[in-house]
Amino acid sequence: MGFLKEFSMQFQHPRGFWGEVAGHILALTTGSRNDWTLSKLNIHPNDHVLEIGYGPGIGIYKCAKNIHSGKVIGIDISSTMKEQASRRNRPFIESGIVELKVDTVESLEIPTNYFDKIYSVNSVMFWEKQGFSV
Ligand SMILES: C[S@@+](CC[C@H](N)C(=O)[O-])C[C@H]1O[C@@H](n2cnc3c(N)ncnc32)[C@H](O)[C@@H]1O
Numbered sequence: 001m002g003f004l005k006e007f008s009m010q011f012q013h014p015r016g017f018w019g020e021v022a023g024h025i026l027a028l029t030t031g032s033r034n035d036w037t038l039s040k041l042n043i044h045p046n047d048h049v050l051e052i053g054y055g056p057g058i059g060i061y062k063c064a065k066n067i068h069s070g071k072v073i074g075i076d077i078s079s080t081m082k083e084q085a086s087r088r089n090r091p092f093i094e095s096g097i098v099e100l101k102v103d104t105v106e107s108l109e110i111p112t113n114y115f116d117k118i119y120s121v122n123s124v125m126f127w128e129k130q131g132f133s134v
Contacts, residue, residue: 012126014055019080027056027088030122034059037121038066046070047116052105053077053123057085060100064092070116071096075103 010022038059043049045068054060054074064072072092076082079102092098105127110118 011122014078014080016080019078020084023056023081023084026122027058027084030055031058031062034062034121037119038062041117041119043067043117044070048114049073050075050110050115050118052108052118052120053126054085054100055081055122057081057088057100059119059121060085060089060098061092064089064098067097072098073115074098074100075105075108076100077102077104 007018007022010019011026014020014022041049043063043066045066047067047070049063049067049070049072051059051063051072051074054076055078057074060072060074074085076085082100082102085100086093089098089100093100105120105123
């Protein structure tokens with residue numbers, strides 16, 4: 001497999017050094033798509049929100065800025081992205097607004113009546129490859 005093909009797979013499951021690089025590319029390029037998605041959700045300060053596949057944590061950061069008494073929880077399959085997104089969202093994590101987990105959508109158990117809003121950006125096409133249907 002050529003380098004470019006191999007590197008492109010980092011966007012599905014970022015790992016290690018090249019995963020970290022892929023995360024930085026995502027952080028530079030996906031802001032407007034995250035903005036658009038969040039604009040449709042009408043986030044309220046007391047909302048409990050779940051993002052699936054948070055990657056570098058740009059969407060988490062933009063969402064958390066609107067939350068005061070609520071919570072933003074993120075799950076992502078990649079521990080490399082958890083580290084990068086945690087650096088980006090450290091103040092929100094320390095204040096208890098954001099919680100980031102390593103988990104897969106396939107094994108996710110969503111508690112009844114907890115989340116007001118659930119969203120995902122640039123990730124669903126990877127779930128389908130792993131047999132998850134939406
Ligand atoms: C292309 S990135 C998008 C990241 C971010 N949402 C953004 O727009 O910048 C896709 C993300 O989905 C995550 N992902 C892929 N398959 C997943 C799965 N089955 N469960 C949870 N996360 C997954 C990847 O680890 C990666 O961080």
